[in-house]
Every structure is written in structure tokens, then in C-alpha cells.
Amino acid sequence: MDSVKEEVLILAVETSCDETAAAVVRNGRDVLSNVIYSQIDLHTLYGGVVPEIASRKHIEKICPVIRKALSDAGTALSDITAVAVTYGPGLVGALLVGVSAAKAIAFAAEKPLVGVHHIEGHICANYIENKELEPPFLCLVVSGGHSHLVMVKDYGVYEILGRTRDDAAGEAFDKVARAIGLGYPGGPKIDRVSRSGNPDAVHFPRAKVDDNVYDFSFSGLKSAVLNYLNGCQMKGVEIDPADVAASFQKSVVDVLVEHSMRAAAQYGAKKFAIAGGVASNSHLREALEAACAERGIAFYRPSPLLCTDNAAMIGAAGYYEYRKGTRHGWDLNAVPGLKLGER
Amino acid sequence: MKILALDSSGLVAGVALTEDDILIAEYTTDYKKTHSQTLLPMLDELKKMVELDLYTVDVIGVAAGPGSFTGLRIGAATAKGLGLALGVKLAAVPTVDALAYNLYGCEKVICPMMDARRGQVYTGLYTFAARDDAAETEKEASQAGSGAAEAGTGEMRGGYLEMRVLMEQRAMSVRDLADAVNRLGRETVFLGDGVPVCLEALRPLLQVPFALAPSSCNRQRAAAVAVLAGRMAKQGRLVEADAFSPEYLRVSQAERERMEADEAQRERMKAGITPHARA
Numbered sequence: 001m002d003s004v005k006e007e008v009l010i011l012a013v014e015t016s017c018d019e020t021a022a023a024v025v026r027n028g029r030d031v032l033s034n035v036i037y038s039q040i041d042l043h044t045l046y047g048g049v050v051p052e053i054a055s056r057k058h059i060e061k062i063c064p065v066i067r068k069a070l071s072d073a074g075t076a077l078s079d080i081t082a083v084a085v086t087y088g089p090g091l092v093g094a095l096l097v098g099v100s101a102a103k104a105i106a107f108a109a110e111k112p113l114v115g116v117h118h119i120e121g122h123i124c125a126n127y128i129e130n131k132e133l134e135p136p137f138l139c140l141v142v143s144g145g146h147s148h149l150v151m152v153k154d155y156g157v158y159e160i161l162g163r164t165r166d167d168a169a170g171e172a173f174d175k176v177a178r179a180i181g182l183g184y185p186g187g188p189k190i191d192r193v194s195r196s197g198n199p200d201a202v203h204f205p206r207a208k209v210d211d212n213v214y215d216f217s218f219s220g221l222k223s224a225v226l227n228y229l230n231g232c233q234m235k236g237v238e239i240d241p242a243d244v245a246a247s248f249q250k251s252v253v254d255v256l257v258e259h260s261m262r263a264a265a266q267y268g269a270k271k272f273a274i275a276g277g278v279a280s281n282s283h284l285r286e287a288l289e290a291a292c293a294e295r296g297i298a299f300y301r302p303s304p305l306l307c308t309d310n311a312a313m314i315g316a317a318g319y320y321e322y323r324k325g326t327r328h329g330w331d332l333n334a335v336p337g338l339k340l341g342e343r
Numbered sequence: 344m345k346i347l348a349l350d351s352s353g354l355v356a357g358v359a360l361t362e363d364d365i366l367i368a369e370y371t372t373d374y375k376k377t378h379s380q381t382l383l384p385m386l387d388e389l390k391k392m393v394e395l396d397l398y399t400v401d402v403i404g405v406a407a408g409p410g411s412f413t414g415l416r417i418g419a420a421t422a423k424g425l426g427l428a429l430g431v432k433l434a435a436v437p438t439v440d441a442l443a444y445n446l447y448g449c450e451k452v453i454c455p456m457m458d459a460r461r462g463q464v465y466t467g468l469y470t471f472a473a474r475d476d477a478a479e480t481e482k483e484a485s486q487a488g489s490g491a492a493e494a495g496t497g498e499m500r501g502g503y504l505e506m507r508v509l510m511e512q513r514a515m516s517v518r519d520l521a522d523a524v525n526r527l528g529r530e531t532v533f534l535g536d537g538v539p540v541c542l543e544a545l546r547p548l549l550q551v552p553f554a555l556a557p558s559s560c561n562r563q564r565a566a567a568v569a570v571l572a573g574r575m576a577k578q579g580r581l582v583e584a585d586a587f588s589p590e591y592l593r594v595s596q597a598e599r600e601r602m603e604a605d606e607a608q609r610e611r612m613k614a615g616i617t618p619h620a621r622a
Contacts, residue, residue, distance in 0.1 A: 098420075100424065
């Protein structure tokens with residue numbers, strides 16, 4: 001991209017799941033503010049995100065969160081260049097709160113509106129702390145709702161090499177955590193408890209998908225863990241949750257690293273990045289970092305706060321969309337099943 | 344006072360702009376598109392048509408519920424976004440009240456109904472009458488420039504009629520609603536998008552004469568929201584955009600199920616059955 005003289009300030013809004021978030025980002029890479037209201041405690045009671053409860057909470061929090069993002073950044077709405085908002089994929093009711101509020105603000109303040117793909121946001125989170133990172137690069141996006149291996153060919157140009165056939169990686173973490181009594185959310189809990197467990201205690205399968213070597217499947221692994229737990233219970237064998245968690249996690253990490261490195265070799269990737277909530281898993285980060293180092297591939301990862309849902313990443317993605325001329329109308333709707341690279 | 348009003352509580356999407364006693368513009372649609380696709384484009388059309396400078400708006404009126412949860416949130420998030428950007432407060436107008444207000448002047452019982460699913464309707468009971476409160480009416484009449492006010496006797500002398508709430512808006516079964524209507528024992532006019540859904544179930548239960556409102560006034564109208572928003576503004580009953588949330592009148596399904604489970608648990612405890620007890 002050419003050198004940017006003009007200063008572009010994006011006000012970004014993200015409400016696709018259970019985080020109400022707003023941020024102000026300058027020129028796609030400088031985060032002036034990044035406000036996140038997490039609802040996680042509300043949903044813990046139910047063992048997962050309840051869409052109606054999430055939507056109601058978004059309505060309560062949306063204005064204070066946006067107001068704080070503006071004031072933390074020291075900007076007035078009139079200083080903003082454009083408003084960017086996540087319009088999919090995600091929970092439709094949750095998305096609609098952010099989309100409706102962002103549209104109304106852009107409309108009233110007479111600012112352009114830029115709809116952003118949530119996963120594109122996760123990928124662009126890497127630009128924020130790695131100022132030198134530019135496409136092309138290979139990116140592994142892993143979260144509670146998504147598992148994608150993506151070649152980022154240019155800003156806003158993606159080729160999806162592989163995706164999950166069933167459960168997302170984060171979903172498997174949640175389900176296994178529940179089964180071994182760790183509770184919700186599973187990712188951070190398994191990560192923590194695994195430190196004291198033996199990752200080779202139980203050998204769980206590494207699923208392969210026949211017709212696409214880059215696709216993932218995690219439901220078989222999840223079932224294997226559940227079967228193992230049932231078996232132990234029937235035999236009266238006491239399980240060590242730390243060992244099960246560590247072994248399960250190793251299986252997930254092995255598959256993610258193997259697929260990623262195979263794609264990196266095949267496509268001659270010189271740069272590799274990770275994104276999404278599961279990218280904050282410390283074992284995955286360490287394993288990918290080591291694998292990349294072995295092969296001389298530059299490794300990029302956002303800090304954990306930028307891995308989980310936030311609006312700064314939407315501001316980064318929104319900036320490149322804005323520069324490309326993407327503008328959405330006042331009829332922008334939430335698209336819960338939005339595909340990456342689709343407009 | 345300039346009021347911009349929104350209603351996306353039911354199947355209808357509506358936007359209206361009023362200034363004092365004048366309806367400057369109103370746009371109503373009842374079409375298969377989602378409110379996310381209609382509400383703001385309609386407001387944009389309205390704004391262009393009457394060359395509205397949004398910064399001259401004093402109050403945003405919004406149909407605050409009950410209604411479709413998603414519809415309410417699209418309206419609420421839109422109103423909140425406008426309120427935040429324009430720096431104005433919101434008037435949270437009860438949806439069913441605004442629906443009833445479409446039948447201004449009707450001295451029969453007014454019964455709006457919105458389909459609430461699960462065999463229920465969002466409803467309320469209303470009627471219009473001359474005001475007894477002379478001071479209030481006089482103030483209102485003089486603000487509206489309509490001259491003489493009514494006397495305290497409820498006599499009509501050029502003020503506004505008062506909408507009286509006979510039963511506040513709520514979610515209830517069609518049977519309970521029929522009982523409430525029958526208890527009043529008066530002629531009743533039904534309106535709202537719940538009529539086509541529930542009339543067949545309601546008809547055999549009614550013991551009073553009843554009629555239906557026609558298409559000109561049988562659905563949500565943002566102009567009615569604007570009028571009631573104006574009343575609320577005069578009474579100082581406005582809310583900050585940040586603080587406003589819709590009035591759903593119902594908890595979410597997950598919360599309901601959890602409360603039911605807790606209740607069942609308490610019942611078991613009361614009966615002396617502990618969770619781990621085996622038969």
C-alpha cells in the first residue's frame with residue numbers, strides 16, 4: 001500500500017458474540033483506544049453463550065462502551081473518518097445491536113459506514129503489534145466458532161486453504177473442559193490445568209480429513225475424550241483431569257501445527273501468523289513458534305487481548321476496507337453465516 | 344419541540360417527525376424485509392424529503408416494548424446511536440400505549456394485541472375520556488395554542504382527551520385477555536398484528552360486542568409514538584441514550600428454564616427429597 005499522508009481514524013464496533021467492544025484506530029495500526037466489556041460471567045451460569053442474554057447485555061452496554069472508546073482516544077465523533085462494524089459471522093441478535101448502533105451513529109454524524117468480516121478482523125489483529133507485517137502471509141484462525149487456515153494474499157484478499165468439517169477448535173476445548181469438570185470457558189481453563197498434566201498420559205487420535213489435507217475435524221477427538229472418560233468411570237478408574245486436559249490439548253495442537261506447516265511448505269510461506277481466541281493458548285503459541293523457527297518462517301501472533309474478540313482488530317480491518325473503497329448502505333444487515341472474502 | 348420517533352416493535356417499521364402539533368413526515372412499511380434493512384433507509388428518505396437537519400431534533404421517541412425482541416433491539420440500538428451522536432435524550436414509549444393511541448377519541452374499550460407466541464399476546468386495555476385535571480389540561484391546551492381548556496368536570500372544551508389505561512400493557516394468554524375484556528363488559532375495539540393471529544381463538548370467548556380497526560390505524564404508527572414522546576418530554580420523563588433498554592416484559596428462555604429448574608429443586612427440598620436421594 002502507498003504511503004499514507006492523510007490520517008484515517010476508524011471508530012470500530014464489535015458485538016458478534018459475548019463481548020461488547022468499541023475502539024478507535026488510526027491508519028489501521030495505531031490503537032488509540034480499545035474498550036471491551038466481557039459478558040463471560042453472565043454466560044458461565046449456563047455453560048455457554050446464551051444468544052438472547054448476550055443481545056440484551058449488548059443493548060445495555062453499547063453506548064457506554066462506544067462513548068468510552070471515543071473519550072479514551074481523546075477524539076470527538078466529528079474527528080472520526082469512518083465507522084466500521086462487524087456484520088458477520090456471529091450470533092444474529094448480537095450482531096444486530098452493533099450493526100444498528102454503528103449505522104445510526106454513522107448516519108447521524110454523516111460518516112461513511114464500513115461493514116467488516118469478523119474473521120478478517122481477527123487476521124488483521126496481527127497488523128496492530130507487528131507494524132512491519134504485510135501480506136502475503138499464511139494465517140491460522142482458531143476460535144470458539146472458527147478454525148480456518150487462510151492464505152492472506154493481499155489486504156482483504158483471502159484464499160481459504162482449510163477449515164473445520166465439524167466443531168471449531170475452541171468448541172472442542174469448551175466441551176472437553178465441561179466433561180472433565182473444569183467449566184466454562186474451556187480454553188483458558190484447559191491451558192492452565194495442562195501445565196501440571198502429562199501430555200503423553202493418554203494418546204488421543206489426530207484426525208485426518210481425506211479429501212483436503214488442510215481441513216480439520218475435532219468432533220472425533222472430542223468423542224474420543226468422552227469415551228475415554230466413560231470407560232474410566234465404568235472401570236472405576238480415577239482420572240487425572242490435568243493429564244486428560246494436557247493430552248487432549250496436545251492432540252489439538254499437534255493437528256493445528258502439522259496442517260499449518262504442511263501448508264507453509266506447500267505454498268512457500270515466509271510469514272506465518274495466528275489469530276482468534278484459541279491463538280491465546282500458550283501451548284499452541286509455543287509449538288507454532290518453535291515449528292516456524294525450525295523452518296526459518298517469521299512467526300507473528302497478537303497479544304492475548306487482541307486474540308479474543310475486540311474492536312481494535314475491526315478498526316484495523318475496517319481501515320484496509322475503507323482504503324479499498326468499501327462502503328455499506330444504511331440497509332446493512334447482520335449476516336450470521338457470512339463467508340470470508342464475501343461482500 | 345421537534346421529535347423524531349421510531350417503531351420497530353412488531354411487523355411494521357415506522358419513522359415520524361413531528362414539531363409541536365404538526366406531523367412533518369411519516370413513513371410506515373409492513374413488508375417482509377427485516378427492520379435492519381428498512382428502518383434507517385426510511386429515516387434517510389424522510390430526512391432527505393423534508394431536508395431535516397438531524398441536529399435540530401430535540402427528542403428521540405422510541406417504541407420501547409413489548410414486542411419482537413430483535414425488532415425492539417434494532418429500534419433501541421438505532422435510537423441509542425442517534426441519541427449518542429446527536430446528544431439528545433430518548434423517550435421510551437410503551438409500545439402498546441402507542442398502538443392504542445391510534446384510536447384517539449374512542450370511548451369504547453381499546454384493546455391492542457401483538458402476537459407474543461407461546462399462546463400469548465402483548466396487550467393492554469385503554470379508553471379515551473375528557474380530562475379531569477383542569478390545570479394540566481389548561482397548560483397543555485395553551486402550549487398547543489388551542490385556546491380554552493376544559494373545566495375540571497371532564498367537559499370537552501377544546502383541550503386534548505386523555506387516554507386512560509384500564510389495564511397496563513402485559514403478556515397474557517388469549518383466555519385471560521377475554522376474561523379481562525368480559526369483566527369490563529363494554530364494547531371493545533381490537534387492533535394490532537395479533538388480531539389476525541388470535542381473533543379466531545378470541546371470538547368464541549368474548550361476551551361483549553366488539554369491532555376491529557381498519558388498516559389506516561390498526562398497526563404501529565411512529566406518529567403516535569411521537570405524540571406520546573412529546574407528553575413524556577413535557578413531564579420530564581426522558582432517559583439518557585446510554586441508560587435506555589427495551590421493556591421486554593419477558594425473561595429469556597434460558598433464564599426462564601433456569602428459574603423453573605430452581606423452583607423444582609426448591610419443591611423437592613421442601614418435600615424432603617435431597618438431590619442425591621435414591622428411591
